[in-house]
Amino acid sequence: MISEQSVNRILDAASQTGADFAELFEEDCERNSLVMAGGAIEQSVSSHRHGAGVRVMRGEQSAYAYSADTSEEALIETAKAAAAALKSEPMQHKLQYMKKRYTTPQEIRFDSIANDTRVQLMHRGYAAGKAVSEKIRQMTVNYFDQVQRVLICNTEGVWAEDERPRTRIMFAAVASDGTNAERGSESPGCCRGFEAYSKAIDVEASARKAAERAVLLLSAKDCPGGNMPVVISGGFGGVIFHEACGHSLEATSVGPGNSEFCGKLNTQIAAPCVSAMDDGTIPFEWGTINIDDEGTPGQRNLLIENGILKSYLIDRLGSRRLHLPMTGSSRRQDYTYAPTSRMTNTFICPGKDDPDEMIRTMGTGLYAASLGGGSVNPLTGEFNFAVGEGYWVQDGKIVCPVRGAMLIGKGAEILQRIDRVGPSMWMAQGMCGSLSGSVPTNVGQPVIRVGSITVGGKGGAM
Numbered sequence: 001m002i003s004e005q006s007v008n009r010i011l012d013a014a015s016q017t018g019a020d021f022a023e024l025f026e027e028d029c030e031r032n033s034l035v036m037a038g039g040a041i042e043q044s045v046s047s048h049r050h051g052a053g054v055r056v057m058r059g060e061q062s063a064y065a066y067s068a069d070t071s072e073e074a075l076i077e078t079a080k081a082a083a084a085a086l087k088s089e090p091m092q093h094k095l096q097y098m099k100k101r102y103t104t105p106q107e108i109r110f111d112s113i114a115n116d117t118r119v120q121l122m123h124r125g126y127a128a129g130k131a132v133s134e135k136i137r138q139m140t141v142n143y144f145d146q147v148q149r150v151l152i153c154n155t156e157g158v159w160a161e162d163e164r165p166r167t168r169i170m171f172a173a174v175a176s177d178g179t180n181a182e183r184g185s186e187s188p189g190c191c192r193g194f195e196a197y198s199k200a201i202d203v204e205a206s207a208r209k210a211a212e213r214a215v216l217l218l219s220a221k222d223c224p225g226g227n228m229p230v231v232i233s234g235g236f237g238g239v240i241f242h243e244a245c246g247h248s249l250e251a252t253s254v255g256p257g258n259s260e261f262c263g264k265l266n267t268q269i270a271a272p273c274v275s276a277m278d279d280g281t282i283p284f285e286w287g288t289i290n291i292d293d294e295g296t297p298g299q300r301n302l303l304i305e306n307g308i309l310k311s312y313l314i315d316r317l318g319s320r321r322l323h324l325p326m327t328g329s330s331r332r333q334d335y336t337y338a339p340t341s342r343m344t345n346t347f348i349c350p351g352k353d354d355p356d357e358m359i360r361t362m363g364t365g366l367y368a369a370s371l372g373g374g375s376v377n378p379l380t381g382e383f384n385f386a387v388g389e390g391y392w393v394q395d396g397k398i399v400c401p402v403r404g405a406m407l408i409g410k411g412a413e414i415l416q417r418i419d420r421v422g423p424s425m426w427m428a429q430g431m432c433g434s435l436s437g438s439v440p441t442n443v444g445q446p447v448i449r450v451g452s453i454t455v456g457g458k459g460g461a462m
Helices: 004-014 072-083 115-130 203-218 235-249 316-322 355-360 411-417
Strands: 021-037 040-058 061-067 098-103 136-154 158-176 181-186 226-232 276-279 300-305 345-348 365-376 382-394 397-403 406-410 418-421 426-434 437-445 448-456
Touching: 004 021, 004 040, 004 072, 004 136, 021 072, 021 115, 040 072, 040 115, 040 316, 061 072, 115 136, 115 158, 115 203, 136 203, 158 203, 181 203, 181 382, 203 382, 203 397, 226 355, 235 276, 235 300, 235 345, 235 365, 235 382, 235 406, 235 411, 235 426, 235 437, 355 397, 406 411, 411 418, 411 448
Parallel strands: 098 158, 226 365, 345 437
Antiparallel strands: 021 040, 021 136, 040 061, 136 158, 158 181, 226 448, 276 300, 276 345, 365 382, 382 397, 382 406, 406 448, 418 448, 426 437
16 A cells, blocks of 8 residues: 555645645455356456545535556646645645554455355355246346455544455346246345355345245236335335435535435434434444545444434535534545445334234235335435335235335335334345445335335236
8 A cells, every 4th residue: 555655745735725634545456256147157357446536625625536546656646636626825734643454354355265166156046046946037146256455544644444345146036937027136245255155145045035036026916006005124125214315314415405304403304113323333234334435433323213313424525514523424436436425234223013013904005025226316305116026915914916016205204104113123235326436335124114105006906
């Protein structure tokens, strides 16, 4: 990594046109990615990314520049390019670092295993998925692992080094009955070395789950549309909070006034049964961080407590805009992006309600066992989500699987309509895209019930 003497000269160059803060982010990342289809490896890529970026701030102004060349000379020029965006008298910074080094333990390092070991793992999942049913026509397995090493230094004395291992395996199954074809997927991941596949991830069970979902959807009916109660399961069900509320609590949206929750701290934004967290400190989870990408330690942030908004997710620039402390929430995809406020492991906290009672007393509506992709407008809170696995409920009883359902609504309204929260929370893994690129995040919740939500569907009466 870059020497202290070079860091000092780079940050000094970044401060020459009036920055009151300058930061260097260096990244070195090794990654392995494999794709299997039809039981054979179609693609195997090993890559090595290295580069650095320099960010400068003055008040609420910010500029960022980056380079794949991490020589001192190149990064001084990069610093000058960022600093050129600020026009004021030079500022002096006394640089004295508190050096801290972080790492996530790895029992089996990725650079210690051969690709044959990865391929054997993928074959195990492939065989388990194909064995679910003769209707499984296609099974695709994607595997990746990476170790990202970063150095973060700034003019406030931060010197933080971190080593970050992550791995994920993704199964996509296609089932067909000769007339229709349906798809199921499952994508577990975590922040560990290769021991993840003996300690945390059950490859065969995940592959079977993907295949079983695809087969199930072949017999599903088109979901009716309308306004109705919906029970949403845990795990990927948590994407509804992630999209409908989480993005609107990021300083990226709140700071410029582009969130429906601006100015709502310490006011009720959700039903009293709803509490929510963003916790980057949970050991080994997919969205867990030792430090964020500004060098601030990961934190457990209480966002909502009994329906009351308690905190936003705040990076350094957001802290300046909102005059609130940073929350360890600054993240970026890689050195080519400036950091901004992002989620880590975000979830609705466990409650006390019985999931069976939720369905038994809901009348007619939808049980969403899994949600798919979604999108939201943080300014208005309007969202939509695809239901990956859903069931029609009639008179408090599950009648049949349904497909093609969409959940449509507005975040602030849906939070107020949650009337039940179950006692057990679990999470699922995903990638979240925003201004600073795509980052790993967990979504989660217990089983919850929304008393009334718009369901889009093209089915008729059941």
